[in-house]
Amino acid sequence: MTDTLTIPRPDDWHLHLRDGDMLKGVVAHTAEHFARAIIMPNLVPPVVTGADAAAYRDRILAALPASMTFEPLMTLYLTEATEADDVAQAHASGLVKAVKLYPAGATTNSQSGVSNFDNVQGVLERMAEIGLPLCVHGEVTDADIDIFDREAVFIDRVLDPLRKRVPGLRVVMEHVTTADAVAYVQTDTSGNLAATITTHHLIINRNHILAGGIRPHYYCLPVAKREKHRLALRAAACAGDERFFLGTDSAPHTDAAKLLPCGCAGIFTAPNTMSCLAHVFEEDGALARLEGFASRNGPAFYRLPVNSEEMRLTRQSEPVRYPELVETGAGNVTVFDPGFDLFWRVGP
Template sequence: MVDEIVIDSPLDMHAHLRQDEMLRLVAPLTSRSWAGVMAMPNLSPIVDSPAAAVAYRAAILEAAKEGSDEPFEAYTTLYFQTHYTRDFLADAKPHILSIKFYPRGMTTNSSHGCDPADPGVYDVLASMEELGIPLSVHPEAEGYYHDREELFGKFVRDWVRRFPKLKVILEHLSDRHSVALLDLPNVHATITPQHLMTTGNDWFGPPFNPHLYCMPCVKRPEDRDALLQACFSDHPAKIMAGTDSAPHTEDRKVACGCAGVFSAPIAIQLYAQVFASAGKENMLQAFLSDNARRIYGITPPKRTVRLVREPFAIPSSYGNVIPMWAGGTLEWSIKA
C-alpha cells in the first residue's frame, strides 16, 4: 500500500472562480494546492474580449496571493460567440488557452450561449482550427436531463468531421455513451471528482443533497464505472483533471437549487482517493498535470504537492460555501 504520493505542478483545467467577493474567497483556496487553474468565462458580464480575459487573469492572480506564496498561474478562456472574426481570434489567442462553448440555457450563466446547429458556429470553428485555438465544450443538448450529454454527441461528431484539426475538449465528462467520443483522434476530456466518486443516488437521495447537484448531473453506476475505466485503461492519455468546482452561497444552493459542486480546496485529495483505491497511484501525475501540459501545450509553474495517507476532516463550510462531502473524512491529506 502506498502511503505517500508526490505530484509535480497539479493543474485544474476546468474551474469556476467567479468574481468579486466570491473570487476573493475561492482563488486563495484554489492556489493553496494547485499550480494552475483554467478559469471559465461565464461571468456577468461574460468574458468575451482579450481585454476582459487579461483583466480577469489579473484579478484571479491578485486574489490568489492571499492563499499561498507558491507559484500559481491562471489560464483564461473566452465565451464562444458567433460574431468572432478570424482577426479578433488572432488578437485574442496570446491571452487565452481555449474558447468555451455553452449551449444556450444548459447551465449557469449560459443565456449568452449558442445553438450548436447555428451555421455561424461553423465560421468561428473554422478560424479556431486555422489558428490552433482549442475548443472547450459544455456538452449538453436540449432533452431529458439525464440524456443531454449523450444527445450532444451528434454535434461533436459533426464538428470533428468538418474540422479534423480542431482540438476539442469535452468538459466534465459524465455519461458512458460520451466516452466513445474519445475514440476520435482530436477529442479529449476533463472529469470531475464527483463524477468519478458518486452516482445519482448520492445527490437525488433521499434525502436530496443540493451540494452534490451539478450540470451535467451525476448519473448511473454504469456511467461512473465507464469514466473510471476510461481514466485507467481505455483513454488515460486523453483525460485531464477538471474539477468544475463551482461555488454558490449556501442559501442559493439550498433555496434555489443552483447547479455546482464546490471542491477546489479538497479536489486533489479526492482524486488521490479515487486513484489509490484502484491501485493506480502511478497514473495520478499524468491525470493531474502531464496530460494537460501536452494537450494544451503549456508549461505550468514549478510546484510540488505532497499527499500522505492521513485522515483529513473536510470543513463544514468555507465561508458561506458548502464543499463536497462537508463534514466527512478523506483518506489523504496535503502536507507542506
C-alpha cells in the same frame, strides 16, 4: 501499502472562480494546490473579448494572496457575435488558451451561448488554423430530451457533425459524465480530442442526489448519471489514457443560492480535490497513474510544460479534516463531502 506520493504540481483544466467577493473568497483554495487552471468565462456579463479576459485575469491576480503562486489560463466565451480576429489576437498574445462553447441555456450563466452553429463556423475554422482548443459543455438543451440523455444526444447531434465540418479543430469535452462520452473519446484517432473528468463525477452517481431525499449540494450540470457511467469514468481516469485529465469544474455558489426552490447547479471541490483523487486512485489500484491524470495529460494536450514544482501527498492514519464550508464576502459556500473519510493529506 504506499503511504507517500510525489507528483508534479497539478493543474485544474476546468475551474469557476466567479468574481467580486466570491472570487476573493475562493481563489486561494485552488492556488494552495494547483499551479494553473483554465478559468471559465461565464460571468455576468461574460468574458467575450481579449480585453475582457485581460481585465478578468487582473482581478484574479489581485485577489490572490501575496504568498501564493498561481497562473490563471484565460478563456473566451463563444457567442454568435464573437470575432475571429479578436480570438486569434488574444491567442497570439499568449493570454487566451481556449474558447468555451456553451449551448444557450445549458448551465449557469449560459444565456449568451450558441443556438445556431452556422454563425460560429468562421471562428471555429480560424481556431483550427491556429491550434486553439474549443472547450465544450456537451449537452443539448431541447425541452423534449431527458436531462440524463442530454450528453449522449449532444455527441450525436452537435459534436460529431461539428468536428466533421471542422476536422482540424482541437476539442476538449469538458466534465464528461457518461460511458457514451468515454467511448467517443477512446475510439477517436485524430489526436485532436480529449476530455476532462471532475472529482465529484468519479465519486457520486444520481442516487447521491435523489435517493432518500434531495441533496442540493450534490446537484451539478451535467447532472451525475447512473452507477454504470460513474464506473466508466473511473476506469477511464485510472487507465492512464493520455486523452483524459483533471478538470474539477469546481463551481462555488452560496448556500443560500443552492437551497432555493430552484437552486443553482455546481459543486465546490477545490479545497479537497487532491485528497479525494488519491483515495479514488488508491481504491482502484491505480495510484501510480494519478500523476498522469492530474499533472501530465492536461499540459500535453494544451501544449504547455509540466510544472517543475512538486506536490507531496502523504497517507496518514487519522482522517484529514477539511472545513464543511468556506466563508466568503458573498456568503457561505459548502465544500464537497465525498461521503467517506479522506486519509491522503497534501503537504510536507
